[in-house]
Amino acid sequence: MTVGLNEFIILSALLFAVGFFGVLVRKNTLVIYMCLELMLVASTVALVAFSRFNGTLDGNVFVFFILTVAAAEVAVGLAIIVALFRKRGTVQVDELNSLKN
Amino acid sequence: MANLIFHLFAALTLGSALAVVLCKDTVNAALALLLSLVGVAGVFVLLDAYLLAVLLILVYAGAVVALFLFIVMLLNPRTATSRPYKKISAVAGTFAVGLLSLGVWSLVTHGQFSTAPAAEVFQAGLKDYGAKLFTTYLLPVEVVGFLLLVAMLGVIVLSKKFEEQEELK
Numbered sequence: 001m002t003v004g005l006n007e008f009i010i011l012s013a014l015l016f017a018v019g020f021f022g023v024l025v026r027k028n029t030l031v032i033y034m035c036l037e038l039m040l041v042a043s044t045v046a047l048v049a050f051s052r053f054n055g056t057l058d059g060n061v062f063v064f065f066i067l068t069v070a071a072a073e074v075a076v077g078l079a080i081i082v083a084l085f086r087k088r089g090t091v092q093v094d095e096l097n098s099l100k101n
Numbered sequence: 102m103a104n105l106i107f108h109l110f111a112a113l114t115l116g117s118a119l120a121v122v123l124c125k126d127t128v129n130a131a132l133a134l135l136l137s138l139v140g141v142a143g144v145f146v147l148l149d150a151y152l153l154a155v156l157l158i159l160v161y162a163g164a165v166v167a168l169f170l171f172i173v174m175l176l177n178p179r180t181a182t183s184r185p186y187k188k189i190s191a192v193a194g195t196f197a198v199g200l201l202s203l204g205v206w207s208l209v210t211h212g213q214f215s216t217a218p219a220a221e222v223f224q225a226g227l228k229d230y231g232a233k234l235f236t237t238y239l240l241p242v243e244v245v246g247f248l249l250l251v252a253m254l255g256v257i258v259l260s261k262k263f264e265e266q267e268e269l270k
Contacts, residue, residue, distance in 0.1 A: 002103050002104050003103055003104055003107045003147065004216060004218075005214060005216075005217075005219075006209060006214050006216075007107065007111075008144070008148070009205075009214070010205060010209065011111045011114065011115070011144065013201070013202075013205040014115055014202070014205070015114060015115060015118055015137075015141075016201075017198045017201045017202055017205075018115065018118040018119055018121075018122060018198075019118065019122075020194075020197065020198060020201065021122055021194045021195070021197070021198045022121060022122035024190055024193060024194035024197060025122065025186045025190050025191050025194040026122065026186055027186060027187070028127060030127050030130075030131075030169065030172065030173060030176075031121070031122075031124075031127060031130050033169075034121055034130055034131065034134045034169065035121060035122060037134065037161070037165065038118050038121060038134070038137065041137075041138065041141050041157075041161075044141075044153075044157075045141060045144060045145075048144075048145055048148050048150050048153060049148055051148075051150075052148040052149055052150070052219055052220070052223060053217070053218075053219045053220060054220060055219075055220025055221075055222060055223055057224065057225060057229055057230070057233055058233075060150050060152075060153055060225060060230070061230070061233050061234065061237075061238055063150075063153055064153070064156070064230070064234070065238075065241055065245055067153075067156055067157065067160050067161075068245045068248070068249065069245070069248065070160070070161075070165070071160055071164060071165065071249075072248055072249055072251075072252035073252075074164075074165045074168060074169075075168070075252055075253075075256050076252050076255050076256055076259070078168055078169070078172050079255070079256040079259040079260050080259060081172065081176075082172060082175065082176065082259075082260060083259050083260065085176050091176060094187070
């Protein structure tokens with residue numbers, strides 16, 4: 001194993017940045033949700049790298065729980081999107097502006 | 102060798118993550134997300150977290166991306182007539198990501214990251230996970246199980262049609 005900790009942290013940060021960019025920029029709720037998942041996965045990369053370089057298993061166990069929570073989150077979030085679509089007929093965030101004014 | 106493989110997987114991950122952000126079509130974005138997760142699973146294998154790599158593929162590729170594709174099929178949201186993003190939010194997003202990258206860059210150049218090599222001994226077999234999960238992390242396991250139950254109930258309530266609600270509309 002010749003790759004240092006820095007490389008993994010940079011990869012994690014860049015993946016997080018790309019997901020962040022997507023969340024800020026995109027207008028489709030489903031794509032925003034996918035970018036949120038990307039940010040979550042980026043954080044798990046950092047945790048696994050720290051765990052490996054520290055020689056303990058705890059970071060990996062955290063990632064275990066993060067995966068579980070992410071699965072639950074996706075189920076609830078997509079149900080909310082479906083309910084929203086049923087009510088409003090759109091998933092574009094710029095058309096979901098009934099709280100404006 | 103490990104270096105080359107790491108850069109390959111990192112490029113795959115970041116490239117398909119960019120594709121998720123830039124693809125106009127939602128289905129293409131979901132498939133790019135799948136590819137990005139495969140890249141992350143490869144990075145996990147490089148970090149000796151074999152179980153997590155398998156779980157990532159199973160949970161994300163098997164459940165999450167499939168669910169996304171299913172929802173896209175169900176809703177069939179019409180493709181946006183204009184650009185998929187606003188100019189002002191693109192500027193704001195680029196600025197924010199620039200700041201984030203600047204922070205990472207300054208951390209790398211001026212920070213005090215440990216350059217120590219990875220720990221020699223790393224036990225990450227199924228047995229070790231089981232021992233950790235059912236001794237040290239027993240309470241979180243119970244809480245997460247309860248969370249899954251709550252999420253299931255929440256999804257049922259959210260997707261059920263209530264007559265009163267229909268009348269209100």
